[in-house]
Amino acid sequence: MLRRGLGPEPDSLHIHRAQGLSAIQLLREIREGLVSFDAHGEPAPGVAESWEVLEVGRLYRFRLRPDARWSTGEPVLGDDFVRAWRAAVDPASVATTAGLLAPIAQATAIMAGHATPDALGVTAPEPRVLEVRLERPAPWFPEVLAHPVTYPLHPARSDDPRHAAVNGAFVIEEMLPHAMIRLVPNAAFHAAVSLRLEAVEYLPIEDPAAELSRFRAGELDITETIPAGRYQWLRENLPAELRVHPYLGSFWLGFNLGRTPFAANRALREALALAVDRETLVRVVTGAGELPAWGVVPPGLDEYAAFSPAAAALTQQEREDRARALYAQAGYGPARPLSVQLRFNTSSQHRRMAVAVAAMWKQVLGVRTELINEEWKVFVNNRRMGTQTQVFRGGWIADYADPTSFLDLFRSGDELNNTFYRNAEFDRLLQAAGTLAGGRRSAALQAAEQSLMRDMPVIPLYYYVSRHLVKTGVTGFHDNVRDIHLSRYLGLGGG
Amino acid sequence: MTGHAGILRHAIQRLLGVIPTLLVLVTIAFFLIRVAPGGPFDAEKALPAEIQANLNVKYHLDEPLVQQYLRYLGQILTFDFGPSFQYKDWTVNELIGEGFPVSLTVGGLAMLLAFVVGTVIGVTAALRQNTAVDYGSMGFAMLGISIPNFVIAPLLILLFAVFLGWLPAGGWDWSLNRMVLPVITLALPVIAYVARLTRGSMIEVLHSNFIRTARAKGLPERAVILQHALKPALLPVISFMGPATAGLITGSVIVERIYAIPGLGSYFVQGALNRDYTLVMGVVIFYGLLIILLNFTVDMLYAWLNPKIRYDEKR
Numbered sequence: 001m002l003r004r005g006l007g008p009e010p011d012s013l014h015i016h017r018a019q020g021l022s023a024i025q026l027l028r029e030i031r032e033g034l035v036s037f038d039a040h041g042e043p044a045p046g047v048a049e050s051w052e053v054l055e056v057g058r059l060y061r062f063r064l065r066p067d068a069r070w071s072t073g074e075p076v077l078g079d080d081f082v083r084a085w086r087a088a089v090d091p092a093s094v095a096t097t098a099g100l101l102a103p104i105a106q107a108t109a110i111m112a113g114h115a116t117p118d119a120l121g122v123t124a125p126e127p128r129v130l131e132v133r134l135e136r137p138a139p140w141f142p143e144v145l146a147h148p149v150t151y152p153l154h155p156a157r158s159d160d161p162r163h164a165a166v167n168g169a170f171v172i173e174e175m176l177p178h179a180m181i182r183l184v185p186n187a188a189f190h191a192a193v194s195l196r197l198e199a200v201e202y203l204p205i206e207d208p209a210a211e212l213s214r215f216r217a218g219e220l221d222i223t224e225t226i227p228a229g230r231y232q233w234l235r236e237n238l239p240a241e242l243r244v245h246p247y248l249g250s251f252w253l254g255f256n257l258g259r260t261p262f263a264a265n266r267a268l269r270e271a272l273a274l275a276v277d278r279e280t281l282v283r284v285v286t287g288a289g290e291l292p293a294w295g296v297v298p299p300g301l302d303e304y305a306a307f308s309p310a311a312a313a314l315t316q317q318e319r320e321d322r323a324r325a326l327y328a329q330a331g332y333g334p335a336r337p338l339s340v341q342l343r344f345n346t347s348s349q350h351r352r353m354a355v356a357v358a359a360m361w362k363q364v365l366g367v368r369t370e371l372i373n374e375e376w377k378v379f380v381n382n383r384r385m386g387t388q389t390q391v392f393r394g395g396w397i398a399d400y401a402d403p404t405s406f407l408d409l410f411r412s413g414d415e416l417n418n419t420f421y422r423n424a425e426f427d428r429l430l431q432a433a434g435t436l437a438g439g440r441r442s443a444a445l446q447a448a449e450q451s452l453m454r455d456m457p458v459i460p461l462y463y464y465v466s467r468h469l470v471k472t473g474v475t476g477f478h479d480n481v482r483d484i485h486l487s488r489y490l491g492l493g494g495g
Numbered sequence: 496m497t498g499h500a501g502i503l504r505h506a507i508q509r510l511l512g513v514i515p516t517l518l519v520l521v522t523i524a525f526f527l528i529r530v531a532p533g534g535p536f537d538a539e540k541a542l543p544a545e546i547q548a549n550l551n552v553k554y555h556l557d558e559p560l561v562q563q564y565l566r567y568l569g570q571i572l573t574f575d576f577g578p579s580f581q582y583k584d585w586t587v588n589e590l591i592g593e594g595f596p597v598s599l600t601v602g603g604l605a606m607l608l609a610f611v612v613g614t615v616i617g618v619t620a621a622l623r624q625n626t627a628v629d630y631g632s633m634g635f636a637m638l639g640i641s642i643p644n645f646v647i648a649p650l651l652i653l654l655f656a657v658f659l660g661w662l663p664a665g666g667w668d669w670s671l672n673r674m675v676l677p678v679i680t681l682a683l684p685v686i687a688y689v690a691r692l693t694r695g696s697m698i699e700v701l702h703s704n705f706i707r708t709a710r711a712k713g714l715p716e717r718a719v720i721l722q723h724a725l726k727p728a729l730l731p732v733i734s735f736m737g738p739a740t741a742g743l744i745t746g747s748v749i750v751e752r753i754y755a756i757p758g759l760g761s762y763f764v765q766g767a768l769n770r771d772y773t774l775v776m777g778v779v780i781f782y783g784l785l786i787i788l789l790n791f792t793v794d795m796l797y798a799w800l801n802p803k804i805r806y807d808e809k810r
Binding site: 178380 | 532533534536537538539540541542543544545546548549550553581582583584585590593594649652653656657660663664665666667668752753754755756757761768769770
C-alpha cells in the first residue's frame, strides 16, 4: 500500500463543488476526463482515445474509448459529458470552477443567466463521439479537459459524491474525514491491468512539520510538501528522498496602479524592483531551489522563453546604483523618503519574504516600509477592492500550461487584475495572439509580456518549485512542471 | 426537607438557567462571525456574480440578518446545524459526529491518566513534605506546567516515533498505539496541575482537627489517609476538573495539528478562518452545552463530597 500526504482536507469530492488542490488531486485519481495526464504530468488521452481539431481551432471532435466504463460497469458515453457540462455551467448548480469552460460556445451567456444550459456548444452526434464548439480558438483547451469540472457524470446523478459511480483508476474504499482516504483499484477502469498498487492511502495532514515527522517515522511514502526553512537540513540528511523541481508558478509583489504613490510613477516602481536582491532572497529566505524571476511567465513552457530584461544581466551593485538614480528621479531621497505599506497574507514564509524585502528597500533607498499582515479572506478582499493596497503579495499558479494563464491576469478590467494595470497595446497583443498558432502565437505573447514588464505593474521575485519527499522504494515518480503524479503510474519496488 | 430534595431542586433550577445562557451564546456568536470581514465564498478568484447570488440563495445568505438569525434559532431547536460551507460533502452534525468521539476518547483518557497519576504524585508529595521526594515531584510538576505542549509533542514524536520507532508519529485509526503520544501530551500539564493542587490541599487537611482525632483514636495511617483525608483533599481538584475536562474532550488545536488527529479542536480555527458560519456556530453551541453540563456535574459532585455546601442548608 502506498501512503501519500494530501495537505488540507479536501473541500468536496463533487466534481462541480471541488475547489482546493487536494480535492482536485483526489478527483484525478478516482475519475477521468476526456484528457488525462501521463506519468510525466503531460496531457494525454483519457476517456477520449483521439481527437481532431477542425474549423481553425473552433471545433473539437473527440472519439471516446470503447472500453471506458463506470465503476458500475456501464460504458462512459458522450451523453455523460453533455449532461455533466450543462450542469456545470448552469448557475443553479453553483459550480465554482465552471469558469474554465468559458471557451465553449454560449458558456459565458449561460453562466450569466442569459441562455439556458442546453444551448451549450457541446453535442454527442454518436454515442461515442463528442463535438465541442468554441467561441474562439484556445490552444490550451485540451488541458482544461483534464480538470475535474469537465469530467462526465453517471446518468444516475448522485448528489452524494462519496458513494457516486466513478470512472477513474481507483475507487474510494474507506474515508475518515480529516484522517484518511483509502483508494483501491477500480476493476472497471480501462487500464486496470497496468495498476501496480493494491491500495493508496491519502492522509490529510495540514502541518508540514507533522508530515515530515510521519515520513521520518516510516508512515508516509510521499509527502505533499516540506516544512519552510527545512530545505538545507533535508538536503544534508535525506538527499535521496528530497525531490525539488521547477513548478508552473510565479511569485511577485504587485503595485496598486490606481492609487498614489505608484500610479503613473514608473521610475519609482522600477527603483523598488531593482533594489530587491533576488539572488539573496531565493538563497536565504525561500531557500528551496527557487529561481530568481524577472517576468511573470515561469520557465518550462513549450516554445516560450522566460522574460529576461537588461537588468537581469547586471550585478546587484549596478542594479542598486540604477535604483538610487531612479528613486531620486521620482522625487524621493534621504530628505523625503518614501513610506509604503507592504501587505501579505498570514504565512511564515510570506512574513520572512516581506521582512527581507523591506530591509533591502531600507538599505538601498532608505524606504520606510510598514508590514501589514492580513488573514487570507481579508487580504483577498482588500487586494480586489484596491482602496487600501499599495504594495501587496501576489502570484499565480498556472491553471493550464500556457503563458496566457499568467498574462490574462493583466488584461484591462480583468477580475483578477489586482494591480489595476491598463495598457491598450498589451490588450491588443494578447487579443492578436488568440488568432495565431505555434511560433507566431508565442512571439505575440512574448511581445505582450515584454510590454507588460516595461510598465512594471509587479516586481517578479521568484518562480516556484514543487517539493516532496519520496521514499526511495517508490517507482514511477517523475518530477514535472505541473507537479501531477497520478497513483496509477506509481509502484512500490524494493529498496 | 431532606438533602436530596434540595440537591434535586437546585439541579432543576440550574438546568433551566442553561437556556438563557445558550441563547446569549448563540446570539453573540451568530452576529460576531458575520461581522468579521470576508465571507465564506471569498477566494482569490471572485466568483461570477450569478453563481455568488445562487450560493447566497442556497445558504439563505440573501435574507436580512434578523431573518437568518430566526431561521437559525428554529433550526437548532431540532439540533440541525446545517451543511458546512467549507467541507461541502458533510453536514455540521456529521462533522461533529465524526470528530467528537475522537476528541472525547483522547481527552477522556488524558483526563483519567492525569487524575490518577496527579493525585498519586500529590498525595505522595504531601505525605513526605519537604523531603527529596516532595521537591523532586513538585519540580517535575512545575516543569510540566511551564513547558508548552507544542514543545513536548515534537520531542515525544522525535524520541518515540522517529528514533526508537516504538509508536506511530501521528494519524488516527482508533488503534491504541496511535493514542499513546497524544494522550500523554495532553495529560502532562494536567498531571502537574493536579499534583500541585492535591499536595497543597492534602497538607492542609492533614493539619486539621478531625485528622488529629482520627489519629488519636489509633486508626492506622493508611485508613486515616484513604478514608478521612483523601475525600476533602480532592475538593479543589474536582472543581478544577470540570472546565479542564471540557477543555480536553473538545480537542486541542495544537495537539490535533501536530499528531494529525481528526478531532473537534481544529474545527474552531478552520471554521473561523474559512468563515464557515454553520461549522463555527455548531461547534460553539456544542462546546457551550458541554461546558455547562460539565460544570453542573462538578457542582453536584462537589455537593456530594462536601457536606458544608449541601444546598438545602442555605435556605
